[in-house]
Amino acid sequence: MNPITPIINGLKITLxxxxxxxxxxxxxxxxxxxxQRFRGLHALNVSHNKAKCVACYLCPxxxxxxxxxxxxxEDANHDKxxxxxxxxxxxxxxxxxxxxxxxxxxxxxxxxxxxxxxxRQDFVYSKERLLEKK
Amino acid sequence: MGIEIxxxxxxYYIAMVAKVLVAFVFVLLTxxxxxxxxxxxxxxxxxxxxxxxxxWHGLLQPIADGVKLFFKEEIIPxxxxxxxxxxxxxxALIPAFITFAVIPFGGVIEVGGYKIxxxxxxxxxxxxxRVFDVNVGVLYILAMSSxxxxxxxxxxxxxxxxxxxxxxxxxxxxxxxxxxxxGLAIVSVFMLSGTLSLNEIVNQQxxxxxxxxxxxxxxxMFFICSLAEINRTPFDLPEAETELVSGFCTEYSSMxxxxxxxxxxxxxxxxxxxxxxxxxxxxxxxxxxAIPLLGPVYFVAKVYFLMFFCMWIxxxxxxxxxxxxxxxxxxxxxxxALVNIVVTGxxxxxxx
Numbered sequence: 001m002n003p004i005t006p007i008i009n010g011l012k013i014t015l016x017x018x019x020x021x022x023x024x025x026x027x028x029x030x031x032x033x034x035x036q037r038f039r040g041l042h043a044l045n046v047s048h049n050k051a052k053c054v055a056c057y058l059c060p061x062x063x064x065x066x067x068x069x070x071x072x073x074e075d076a077n078h079d080k081x082x083x084x085x086x087x088x089x090x091x092x093x094x095x096x097x098x099x100x101x102x103x104x105x106x107x108x109x110x111x112x113x114x115x116x117x118x119x120r121q122d123f124v125y126s127k128e129r130l131l132e133k134k
Numbered sequence: 135m136g137i138e139i140x141x142x143x144x145x146y147y148i149a150m151v152a153k154v155l156v157a158f159v160f161v162l163l164t165x166x167x168x169x170x171x172x173x174x175x176x177x178x179x180x181x182x183x184x185x186x187x188x189x190w191h192g193l194l195q196p197i198a199d200g201v202k203l204f205f206k207e208e209i210i211p212x213x214x215x216x217x218x219x220x221x222x223x224x225x226a227l228i229p230a231f232i233t234f235a236v237i238p239f240g241g242v243i244e245v246g247g248y249k250i251x252x253x254x255x256x257x258x259x260x261x262x263x264r265v266f267d268v269n270v271g272v273l274y275i276l277a278m279s280s281x282x283x284x285x286x287x288x289x290x291x292x293x294x295x296x297x298x299x300x301x302x303x304x305x306x307x308x309x310x311x312x313x314x315x316x317g318l319a320i321v322s323v324f325m326l327s328g329t330l331s332l333n334e335i336v337n338q339q340x341x342x343x344x345x346x347x348x349x350x351x352x353x354x355m356f357f358i359c360s361l362a363e364i365n366r367t368p369f370d371l372p373e374a375e376t377e378l379v380s381g382f383c384t385e386y387s388s389m390x391x392x393x394x395x396x397x398x399x400x401x402x403x404x405x406x407x408x409x410x411x412x413x414x415x416x417x418x419x420x421x422x423x424a425i426p427l428l429g430p431v432y433f434v435a436k437v438y439f440l441m442f443f444c445m446w447i448x449x450x451x452x453x454x455x456x457x458x459x460x461x462x463x464x465x466x467x468x469x470x471a472l473v474n475i476v477v478t479g480x481x482x483x484x485x486x
Binding site for chain 1: 175177178179180181182183186446447449450451
């Protein structure tokens with residue numbers, strides 16, 4: 001067994017890597033490219049100036065992490081709507097089942113991935129905060 | 135000629151102080167920026183960027199690190215042997231720097247009619263018309279570099295921590311076994327040069343008569359053994375983060391830790407300078423005798439190339455296992471060094 005050749009081969013490899021373009025992303029200044037189908041923060045879709053959600057409870061039912069809380073209400077036209085719609089981001093596993101389950105296409109997932117916060121209660125996204133992301 | 139102190143002209147003392155200052159500041163700056171260069175080079179070899187945020191492309195990183203370490207809290211373990219704990223970083227640091235006293239970093243330059251050899255512990259005797267330097271320069275370097283191990287062993291022992299002790303023990307065993315092969319590797323150079331004075335050895339290598347060409351095996355062995363002696367990867371067992379937390383400097387913090395760090399890098403500079411001097415012709419190079427100021431440039435270029443090589447090796451090779459280290463030292467390098475001496479002797483006898 002010749003012990004020198006592998007060492008020289010290794011040195012060659014590291015030297016060749018020295019001249020490659022680094023893959024580092026200078027994060028806060030350089031932004032990553034978020035893929036089209038990336039599953040980030042949820043957003044409630046809007047149609048005719050109000051949320052499309054009809055409070056059918058399919059999303060909290062299908063949610064494996066049980067992070068969605070929905071309370072149904074009735075509006076002036078006697079239509080069912082979500083009076084309260086909360087997602088606890090500390091529990092959410094971003095599986096996207098809620099989006100798949102939704103029969104009226106009321107919820108989608110955005111490319112938003114910076115979900116850090118200072119307080120626990122800030123991780124519970126209310127209906128208003130979810131609507132903000134159009 | 136002017137005022138004389140102890141039979142030596144005033145110019146001698148001025149030149150001496152200037153040489154010491156220049157060499158010391160140069161080594162210190164190199165040490166500081168070697169840490170930066172190492173992080174950058176290894177970063178790029180791993181297809182990363184390395185430090186980028188402090189200053190342009192992270193150029194102020196060593197200063198930021200220094201300031202941070204300087205202001206950090208000094209922690210002395212309650213069960214530690216305080217005096218030894220405090221003195222150990224100094225014992226590691228000082229030999230690392232004082233070895234530079236005998237390394238010639240350039241030829242003889244003339245300032246105001248006074249000839250100054252660019253080597254700290256040397257002077258140009260006008261009457262004899264030649265340079266006198268420490269005629270056992272290499273022995274001095276070997277002696278000083280073996281003193282460095284005391285700092286590490288003492289640090290390991292005084293910390294009163296298992297990891298530190300293990301690191302210290304490993305350091306002592308490793309340094310002793312590799313010191314032998316390193317010393318024997320240089321012996322073959324002495325056999326060719328017939329002198330221990332580094333100035334003479336450099337002069338003999340002028341015109342690309344480098345000892346690396348005459349003694350390639352000795353050059354490679356000396357470089358490997360030196361890497362092992364200064365605890366650089368792939369022989370950094372005394373630090374071995376994965377097994378020993380941080381080895382002998384586990385319990386150290388703030389400036390004392392910085393001293394170990396500086397000692398490590400200063401040792402790297404010294405070893406690279408010594409390898410350049412003994413095997414790569416020191417400050418010799420094209421036109422170096424005609425233009426004396428080119429000498430230091432060649433010398434620094436050679437030293438920096440060898441330091442780059444150290445970092446390159448660090449980016450490439452994983453750490454040796456302890457038994458592999460001992461195997462390499464005692465069963466491979468030591469016999470090879472002995473054979474090299476015998477062959478050098480026999481060949482030298484028949485050529486002359």
